[in-house]
Amino acid sequence: MTNTRAGRAPVSYDAAVSEFSLAAVEATLAGSLTAGLNACVECCDRHVAPGRIALNWIAKDGRHVSLTFAALQEASARFAGMLAAEGIGAGDVVAGILPRTPELLITILGTWRAGAVYQPLFTAFGPKAIEQRLQTSRARLVVADMANRLKLDDVPNCPRVATVLRAGEVAPAGDIDLAAALAAAAPVFAPVLRRGTDLFLMMSTSGTTGAPKGVPVPLNALLAFGSYMRDAVDLRPEDKFWNLADPGWAYGLYYAVTGPLLLGHATTFCESPFTVEGTYDLIRRLGITNLAGAPTAYRLLIAAGAEAAAAVKGQLRVVSSAGEPLNPEVIRWFAQHLAAPIHDHYGQTEVGMVVNNHHGLDHPVRAGSAGLAMPGFRVAVLDDAGKELPPNQPGMLAVDMARSPLCWFTGYWQKDTPAIAGGYYRTGDTVEFDPDGSVSFIGRSDDVITSAGYRIGPFEVESALIEHPAVTEAAVIGVPDPERTELVKAFVVLAKGHVASEALAEELRLHVRNRLSAHSYPRLVEFVSDLPKTPSGKIQRFMLRSQEVQKQARN
Helix, strand or coil: CCCCCCCCCCEEHHHHHHCCCHHHHHCCCCCECCCEECHHHHHCHHHCCCCCEEEEEECCCCCEEEEEHHHHHHHHHHHHHHHHHCCCCCCCEEEEECCCCHHHHHHHHHHHHCCCEEEECCCCECHHHHHHHHHHHCCCEEEEEHHHHHHHCCCCCCCEEEEECCCCCCCCCCCEEHHHHHHHCCCCCCCCCECCCCEEEEEECCCCCCCCCEEEEECCHHHHHHHHHHHCCCCCCCCCEEECCCCCCHHHHHHHHHHHHHCCCCEEEECCCCCHHHHHHHHHHHCCCEEEECHHHHHHHHHCCHHHHHHHCCCCCEEEECCCCCCHHHHHHHHHHHCCCEEEEEEECCCEEEEECCCCEECCCCCCCCEEECCCCCEEEECCCCCECCCCCCEEEEEEHHHCCCCCCCCCCCCCCCCEECCEEEEEEEEEECCCCCEEEEEECCCCEEECCEEECHHHHHHHHHCCCCEEEEEEEEEEECCCEEEEEEEEEECCCCCCCHHHHHHHHHHHHHHCECCCCCCEEEECCCCCECCCCCECHHHHHHHHHHHHHHC
């Protein structure tokens, strides 16, 4: 999929909407949604040319390694051959729990080449979170580095593991040594063609009223992913692109891996954890001109001050923000101290990005607005009865399925409860239309917590807490925080024989951190005698949130 807008006059948003053609978007693919296509061909093979770079990888030790599309084509063929030798093929699920290294990209592309389905597992997940997701997908294989391989020992009925080994490491008995298996496999593997409705990704929701649900992503989602990269991110051939998001999550996998490679553009992996110094250094070192990420990262850049930003001021052509509403102060600071326009984008795992302040399309951008529906989507604001509301009336943001040809979501994996009702997919977010048609975000309609750019489902955290012998009941909410948007707070009812103490609170924090993930543990713990509930016994988290608001007001 080629960005045909590079070097041309700006395209107006209204023109892009009125001229939108699904057939024209489909024509940008090498394959056919009906006759057959392969995600590895779309994101790798068709872009092979002498010296054409697909990945710029900054290793933990600071090394900069570049991989070409040709190198990834061969490596993905070897990976697909390894899968075939294991009896894994079209429609089977392969999970990956890997840091941002070349092996991660090889795993993804090789899975696609075999016609299989890739499932991301975030590296901060603990055994419980991994177990739930593997049970949902029934993955046939997990690819892990040794740091994450150890967690799999505590995952019941874990599938076979292919292990990435570094110098001096030895694979556990029964594991596949990934490097040895790739070396033994043939360097050529014919891509397995699939239909547009066949899956190539298996994602998971954050989990609100229950365990995280599987989100099946079909190959026809490639049309929407490419459109977002062109219209909203405005990725141009001359850009140096870096999406800060981890590929263990939707925004990273959709738009740090799939999207740029789909356009034949190099992506960037930084193996080291986020730091302000490291981020500015990489931007300067690689000459990054097009940056994407979450407001939390941007706020940390701001906190470091204008002096830290001076070295790259004027280098960034455009910056995109997703994951949580963008504070207007961030917009002003980026304009003043980085001389870069930063635009807010909105989406979900289920539908990808659907409302954006588009860098690639010409339309007014208002601070505090999430933007306009991406061409190929129509969104509406619904009241409780499902009726569409006019501007300046708050309601639930929904996707009008019949008039959204790029929307690929049809329902959750193996769930009987329909996710689409009355012709709309309801996002669960409260918004309102402005008179110009842009969308202003008001707040969450469900219990999902947004912290440091991550969407955290309270159910998983509560489940992990209840596993601890000291805990009888637990409820988890998000409380406002100026740096992280929200902090995870747990209200805990103790079992008999246990006494509340800061030592116990710290023990519970570490328990959740180790069992679930490093980003979703409760930083705040309050011991209570009981929890507010409905007559049927459901915890009323909104009452806990209300209490927190009142408490903060008194303070």
